[in-house]
Amino acid sequence: xxxxxxxxxxxxxxxxxxxxxxxxxxxxxxxxxxxxxxxxxxxxxxxxxxxxxxxxxxxxxxxxxxxxxxxxxxxxxxxxxxxxxxxxxxxxxxxxxxxxxxxxxxxxxxxxxxxxxxxxxxxxxxxxxxxxxxxxxxxxxxxxxxxxxxxxxxxxxxxxxxxxxxxxxxxxxxxxxxxxxxxxxxxxxxxxxxxxxxxxxxxxxxxxxxxxxxxxxxxxxxxxxxxxxxxxxxxxxxxxxxxxxxxxxxxxxxxxxxxxx
Numbered sequence: 001x002x003x004x005x006x007x008x009x010x011x012x013x014x015x016x017x018x019x020x021x022x023x024x025x026x027x028x029x030x031x032x033x034x035x036x037x038x039x040x041x042x043x044x045x046x047x048x049x050x051x052x053x054x055x056x057x058x059x060x061x062x063x064x065x066x067x068x069x070x071x072x073x074x075x076x077x078x079x080x081x082x083x084x085x086x087x088x089x090x091x092x093x094x095x096x097x098x099x100x101x102x103x104x105x106x107x108x109x110x111x112x113x114x115x116x117x118x119x120x121x122x123x124x125x126x127x128x129x130x131x132x133x134x135x136x137x138x139x140x141x142x143x144x145x146x147x148x149x150x151x152x153x154x155x156x157x158x159x160x161x162x163x164x165x166x167x168x169x170x171x172x173x174x175x176x177x178x179x180x181x182x183x184x185x186x187x188x189x190x191x192x193x194x195x196x197x198x199x200x201x202x203x204x205x206x207x208x209x210x211x212x213x214x215x216x217x218x219x220x221x222x223x224x225x226x227x228x229x230x231x232x233x234x235x236x237x238x239x240x241x242x243x244x245x246x247x248x249x250x251x252x253x254x255x256x257x258x259x260x261x
Contacts, residue, residue, distance in 0.1 A: 001061055001077065001158035001190045002027045003048065008057035010043055017043045019214040021057070030182060030191040032205030032222075034198060036235050039211040041194035042083075045161045048192065050074040061159070075103035079152030080161040085144065087136045093147050094132040097122050100154025122153040125187075126180055142173025149177065153184075160184060162193035166200060178204045198252050202226050210234055226252060 003025040010018040018040050025031050033041045046052040048059060050066060059066040061077065069077070079100070087096060100122065101115045123129050126146045131139070136147055145165065152160060162181065166174040174197070181191055182204050195201040201208055202222040209219045210226075212234045218225050228241045231252065240253045 002063070003159065003190065003192070004060040004063075005048070006058050006060070008044075008047060008059065009055045010040075010047055010052060011055055012043075017214050018047065018054075021215060023209060023216060023219070025190060025192060027062075027190055028185045028188060030185055030193070030204065030206045032201035032208045033192065033194045033211060034201050034208055034225075035211030035217075040214040041211055042163055044211070045080070045163050045192065045194055048159075049078050049080050049161050072103055076155065077157055078159045078161060079155045079157035081145075081149050081152050081163065081165050083164045083167055085148040090135050090137055092133055092135055093128055093139075093150075094119065094123070096136055096147055097128075097132075097150045097154050100151040103155060118154050118156050122150040125153060125183070126150040127176070140173075142169045142176070145169060145173065145177060146180070149180065157189060160189050160191045162191065162195075164194055164196050167196055174200060198226055198231070202252070 003023075005021060005023040008018050008021040008023075009016070021040075021044065033044065035041055043052065047054055048066075050069070050071065053067070061069070066074070097119050098111065098115075101111060101118060104115065105111070120129075123132055126149055128143075128146055128150055131143065131147075136144060139147065149165070160181070165177050165181065169177065178200055181193065184191055193205070195205070205222060207220060208222050208225040210217045210230060217234055218230055223243055226241060228239060231237065231239050231241070242253070
């Protein structure tokens with residue numbers, strides 16, 4: 001899915017959060033959204049996902065206005081992984097992932113072979129097949145995050161929205177999640193992810209949009225966006241940025257006691 005955002009504005013209680021924001025994301029692209037807390041990353045994702053309605057401006061999915069789609073239609077096209085996810089009851093992994101099929105079913109319709117296939121694919125992509133009969137509340141934080149990613153994928157979305165998908169995970173699960181997400185491009189899925197860790201954004205995103213005060217400060221390839229000057233001006237920290245051959249990846253090191261994120 002191609003996503004186009006034009007002159008997007010959004011305010012909470014009269015306070016501007018998104019200001020005249022323009023952004024185009026190509027089909028099958030993985031774009032990372034970075035920026036300090038309060039810069040508008042989560043609000044932008046919620047506007048794209050139809051959870052919030054823009055005050056001004058428009059969002060287009062493959063050239064069609066987002067507001068022309070029903071909430072049920074959006075749910076079949078857009079999958080989302082939030083910062084925090086909870087299960088109120090003791091469901092198994094498979095039962096949670098099967099919830100991703102709800103947008104495709106009418107009120108009394110039962111799962112059919114296509115639904116089962118989508119669930120099996122989501123479990124396979126997230127490497128959860130051996131966990132399918134375990135209860136979600138018995139899993140570690142990283143395993144739970146993969147379960148909710150699988151739930152989003154079971155929707156068979158054209159667009160996947162991720163809000164800090166690796167937050168509070170150890171490095172092993174951070175890499176597993178990001179490798180899985182990066183591979184979704186091969187499945188025809190466009191990915192937009194708000195990413196806390198700049199190094200992860202640099203290694204996995206095709207392009208990065210750096211946000212500040214509700215606007216996109218700079219947009220481009222990781223090595224173009226994650227420069228010492230841009231990071232210093234946006235995050236207010238002193239860092240050292242190194243480019244590594246042959247992939248020209250960016251590595252960011254805080255100087256002294258400064259931290260990023």
